Amino acid sequence: MIHEILPVGPLQCNCSVIGDEASREAMVIDPGDDIEDVLAIVQRHHLQVKQVVITHAHIDHVGGAMKLRTATGAPILLNQNDCALLKMLDVQAAWIGMASPGKVEIDHSVGSADTVKAGAITADVIHTPGHTEGSVCLYFPAERKLIAGDTLFAGSIGRTDLPGGSFEKIMRSLHERVMALPDETIVVPGHGPTTSIGEERENNPFLNR
Numbered sequence: 001m002i003h004e005i006l007p008v009g010p011l012q013c014n015c016s017v018i019g020d021e022a023s024r025e026a027m028v029i030d031p032g033d034d035i036e037d038v039l040a041i042v043q044r045h046h047l048q049v050k051q052v053v054i055t056h057a058h059i060d061h062v063g064g065a066m067k068l069r070t071a072t073g074a075p076i077l078l079n080q081n082d083c084a085l086l087k088m089l090d091v092q093a094a095w096i097g098m099a100s101p102g103k104v105e106i107d108h109s110v111g112s113a114d115t116v117k118a119g120a121i122t123a124d125v126i127h128t129p130g131h132t133e134g135s136v137c138l139y140f141p142a143e144r145k146l147i148a149g150d151t152l153f154a155g156s157i158g159r160t161d162l163p164g165g166s167f168e169k170i171m172r173s174l175h176e177r178v179m180a181l182p183d184e185t186i187v188v189p190g191h192g193p194t195t196s197i198g199e200e201r202e203n204n205p206f207l208n209r
């Protein structure tokens with residue numbers, strides 16, 4: 001599996017380009033910004049983007065989605081519980097002092113029991129409300145890898161003080177869904193360094209008490 005992680009935009013959201021070496025099909029996860037750089041990675045690996053997957057509708061994760069859809073023709077996938085947040089991208093842009101990316105449309109809602117694909121590579125969608133109502137994590141079982149969005153970070157968890165956030169819900173999502181994954185699972189958070197479920201089970205102050 002090809003997996004390139006590119007921190008994009010002023011908040012350095014980890015955008016993932018995931019490609020299948022055999023079919024050269026790809027998915028891009030969280031194209032928040034810097035779409036030219038994302039497309040350069042896609043071209044360097046001779047990939048064709050088939051899906052644009054968004055872990056949640058915060059501007060730093062979704063801001064470049066329409067530009068990427070226009071460039072690739074790939075549909076945008078996001079959990080429908082984040083539609084309200086998606087409609088307030090102008091407000092979100094004002095929070096962090098950046099230009100509004102304009103309107104973002106979703107093509108399909110994804111939730112638990114759905115899978116996303118890049119050729120033969122598949123990931124299970126895990127609905128993990130808490131950071132936002134529609135937050136999802138993506139678990140690649142064959143690779144034992146989790147794209148965690150802003151639900152879990154190395155040594156921390158996602159903030160729950162923004163509209164739609166709930167500390168109670170994020171803790172339930174973490175304990176019942178995320179931490180149910182095997183210790184060896186590599187975790188790629190929405191921001192900052194890569195970690196593992198085992199490392200977080202041991203050392204994350206929000207989880208190990």
Ligand SMILES: [Zn+2]
Pocket residue numbers: 056058131150
């Ligand atoms: Zn977020």
